[in-house]
Amino acid sequence: MLSIRGKIKMTFDFSDKVKNLKPSAIREIFKSLTDPSVISFAAGNPSPLSFPVEKLRLLADEIFETEPSKALQYGITEGYLPLRNQVSERLKSKFSIGKDFDEVIITSGGQQGIDLACKVLCNEGDTVICENPSFIGALNAFRSYGVNLKGIDAGIDGINPEELEKVLKEDKRVKLIYLIPTFQNPSGITTSLEKRKAILEIAKKYGVVILEDNPYGELRFAGRDVPTIKSMDDCGIVLYCGSFSKILSSGMRVGFVCGHSELIKKIVVVKQTNDVHTNQFFQMLCSKFIDRYGLDEHIKSINELYGRNCACMLSSLDENIPSSVSYTRPEGGLFLWVTLPRSTDMDDFIKRTVDAKIAVVPGSTFMPDPSKKTSSFRLNYSMPTEEEIKKGISILAQVIKSAGIN
C-alpha cells in the first residue's frame, strides 16, 4: 500500500505460491474469438449436441416437484450418497476400479479433484511429475501450490518408464505423478498397457502417489479399451479423477475422485473448507439420469459424433498437409496434436493462424516448463461441424504453406 499525494494506492502483496500465476493462455485466445468468422479449433469444450437437454429438463422438474428442500439445502461434503454409490458401482462393474480400501467423493468438476489432491499431498517446493505436454488446468493448479513441475516427454504411447524412474531416483521431493493415460489432453495419445504396468510398479517402488486423470476415457470411438492404472492398483497408491463434464454437462461442474479411504478422508476435510460441497441439485440430477437412462447409450451417441468429426479432421489433414508435418491419430477424446518441423518459428506461425482466422492452441501452453521449445499445437474436433473442419483445415494447410513448410 502506497500513499501518493494523500491518496492511498493499493498494491497487494500476493502469496509466493500465486504471485507468478498467469491465467490460462487458452482463455486469452478465447477473448479473440468473438469474431464469428473465426473457425475455432481451440476449444476444450464438449459439443453442445452432447447435452441431453430434454431428459435433464424432465428430471430437473421432477426434483423441484418431489425433493426441492433436499436439492436446495446444504448437503454433505462427501457428496450426494446415491450418486456416490452409483459412481462406485459403475467404476467397479464397468472398469474394475475400486478395491475394499477405496472410496468415492463427488467434486466440483474433475478440476477440483486435481486441485485438492495437490493441496493434500504437496508442500511448497515439492515436485509433481507430469507428461510433457500436459493439461494446462492441472499444471496451473499445481503451480498455485508452489510446487515444481517436472515434465517427462510423452511419446506416441506415453512416458518412458525408465525416464520416470530416473527422475524419482534423483528427486526425493516428488509427491505426485500426474498422468492422463487415455486420450491425453492435449496430445490425444493413449499410454500403452505395458507402460501403465511399468509406471505403476515404479510408483509403488518409490512410494509416490499416481494421480490418474481420466475425463475422456469413455469417449472411445475406435480401437479397444486399455485398462486404467487404477484398475491395477492393489494397494491404494493411485488416486483416480473422473468427471461428468464430457459425458453429461461441463457447466454443471460435477466430477469425482476414487482413491484410498485415508486419502479421500483428508480430501473431504479440505473440500469442506473450499466450497462445503458440490451443487446439490445437479448431483441429484446426475443420479436421476443414471438411474433412469443409464450413461452408456448416451455416451455411445457422443462417440458417434466425435468419431465422425475426428475422421473428418484426419482425412482433411491427410489430404492437405505436407508430410513434414506429423499429427496424432486419436481413438477417442477431443483433441489431436500437430507437430511442425522443429525449425518452425512458432510465434510467426501462430500469428499467421490468427490472421487467417483459424484458432489453435500453441503447444507451449501445455508445457510444464513454458520455456521448453515446441513446434506443436493442439486441434479440437468436438466443437466444430464437419463443414467447419473441412474449411478450417484447408485454411490451415494454406497457412502452413505460407510459413514455408513443405
Next chain:
Amino acid sequence: MLSIRGKIKMTFDFSDKVKNLKPSAIREIFKSLTDPSVISFAAGNPSPLSFPVEKLRLLADEIFETEPSKALQYGITEGYLPLRNQVSERLKSKFSIGKDFDEVIITSGGQQGIDLACKVLCNEGDTVICENPSFIGALNAFRSYGVNLKGIDAGIDGINPEELEKVLKEDKRVKLIYLIPTFQNPSGITTSLEKRKAILEIAKKYGVVILEDNPYGELRFAGRDVPTIKSMDDCGIVLYCGSFSKILSSGMRVGFVCGHSELIKKIVVVKQTNDVHTNQFFQMLCSKFIDRYGLDEHIKSINELYGRNCACMLSSLDENIPSSVSYTRPEGGLFLWVTLPRSTDMDDFIKRTVDAKIAVVPGSTFMPDPSKKTSSFRLNYSMPTEEEIKKGISILAQVIKSAGIN
C-alpha cells in the same frame, strides 16, 4: 508406504498445511442427529421454507427451454456476466458498496471466497486475525493454508480496535483481518459503526486487507442497518464476501466477492485452477430470479419467519433460564450465543444436552485457539419450528438446572 508381510500398506504423507486439519465438529454433531426425537439447535442451515421453490422451478424450465447450451456448457471463471452486473448494481444501489476500482467475481458459495482470499494473500506461517469466536468454516479454510490464527475477543459490539492495533503492531506477518461484522456467526452480535470506522482506519494504517464476510447482512428483522465496512472503503483495502446461500438456496453454492480489481484478477486466476467456474445453470437461475422478481420481497418474507423464531427463542429463554446465564439478543441472522457461568464444566454440560436429546454447538468449536476455555454455546433458530423452540428451550432449562446452574 509400508510393506507388511509382502502386502503393501499405504500410509500417506500429507502436506504440512493439511496434516492436522480436522473436520468441522458440527459435522460430527450432525451425524448424531439421525434420531428424529432430537431437537436440533445445532444447524447453520437456512429454513427450507426460505427456498422459493415454485419460482425457481418455473425459471429453471425456462432456461432449459431457451438457453440450454449456455447453461450446460463451460462458462467463464469471473462468472455469468448478467449476474455479475446485477450483483454489482445491487451492492451499489442498496448498500453503497463498490467504487470505480472494485470488481465482482461469482464464487462457489461464500466459503470459496474466503478460501481464495486466504490462498491469494497468505503464505504458510503468516497470521490471520479473527474474531473470538468466529465461523468454523473460515477458520478451517485459513488453517488449510498453514496460517496462524490470532483471535481477538469480540464484545457485545465487536472487537476492540485498540486490541486490533496492538496485535498489528506486534505481529508483522498479519496478512488478513477476518470479520463478520453483521449478525456474526456464532455470536449473533453486530459490530458498531464507530468500531467499524476505527477498524478500517487501523487496517489502512498498517496496510492489511480486511476480509468482510457478510452472508447474513440482509437477514435483519429488528433495528436499523449499520453500514458495511466495505461501503466506507475508499482505497480497496476491504474484500467483501457475500452469498445467495441464506436468501435463495444454500445447496446451489453461489456466492460472490467484491473487491479491488487487482485482487479480484488474482482471485480469478486461482479460482480457475480450483473449479474453473461456478455452476453455470444456477448462476443463470439467480440472474433470472433477480430480473423477474427482485430479491427484496423474498428476503422480507424470510426475515418475518426468522424474526418470529428468534423472538420465540428469546422469550422462552427469558422465561426459563436463570440469570447467571447470559445470551445475545440478535437483530438478525440465524444464531444466538448463550454463555454459562465461567466455572461450568462444558464437557459435562454438552454430554447432558446430548442425553436430553437437545443438539447445540459447543463454543470451543468456534475458537481460533481451540484450547481457549469457553463456557458458551451456539443456538440456531432458523431451522426449528416455534413449537420445537419452546419445547427445546424448556428441556435446555432443565439441563442447565441439572448441571447445578442457578
